[in-house]
Amino acid sequence: MTSAGPDVSVRVAWADDAAAIAALQLRAWPDLYAGAVPVDALPSGPEAEAAAAETWARSLARPADARNRVLVALERNRPTGFVVLTPAADPDCDPVADAEVVELVVAAADRGRGHGSRLLQAAAETLQADRFTRAVLWSVAADDALRAFLVGAGWAADGAHRRLDLTGDGTTVVSQVRLHTSLV
Template structure:
């Protein structure tokens, strides 16, 4: 007798997923940026975020921009965004970017992040990228360890984002990379 398995999967996001992605993103940002960014500086309007996601999913700026969702019993529990790398020292034809990898905090440790990351890499390979980069918050040790264990490594690049344009809400990031061979 076998034990039941969870109903989990990863697929390309549909525009109908926009509301779930927006709610997950805004909720996760509250935790991810706690202590780094004042809570009131983070977006909180789920309706506006949903509209932006719907537009993005319906009309991506580049055919290689992809959003993948992790599902558990048809409920969105995570998402990732891939596309061409936009950094000036990257080649947008050869270099892809893992723009975001988000898993609902209450759903972590269940394999969703690993499934999303593998699907993102498969997608980047299908889009013929030979290398990928991603930016992580400098203090997000858990994400950096997760990516390092999957073969990503720092490449020496770093940046500071000025989130409110005033110089008071700064977020330091480091860039990781991986090569596909």
């Protein structure tokens, strides 16, 4: 006799998912920005989660563009990760043909269990349904794990890079590289 596998899925996020998405996001940022942003500069704690949840709820209830999408990975009914999709805004991108994966987050405790792959596949299918032909994603340059995951899924660096000055005074700068994949 074999046992059934875990109940896992990906679906479009609802406004009711806002608190879970905010918690996942704020808990992921210290790992994502390790070494680039001082931990105490990142929002954390119940007040920050409540404020982020409110922002997420508004965004999920009324997206600014019909092609702005948030997908959430679930194990049973527990959110384990999310992906944010939107038309690409880079000057060298075509917002009709190019989409951007703005954020791809899987809870640290849930990594290596297929949630990221399911999110990436669902994101590609959603973007194809919205008639995008290419997707781009900006990755922190030092995030070797994310880049390796994306390259393994068929993404590649496209040569674009940028430095984001998060504080405006040059004290907190994040270097990023852009990866892309064809959706056709």
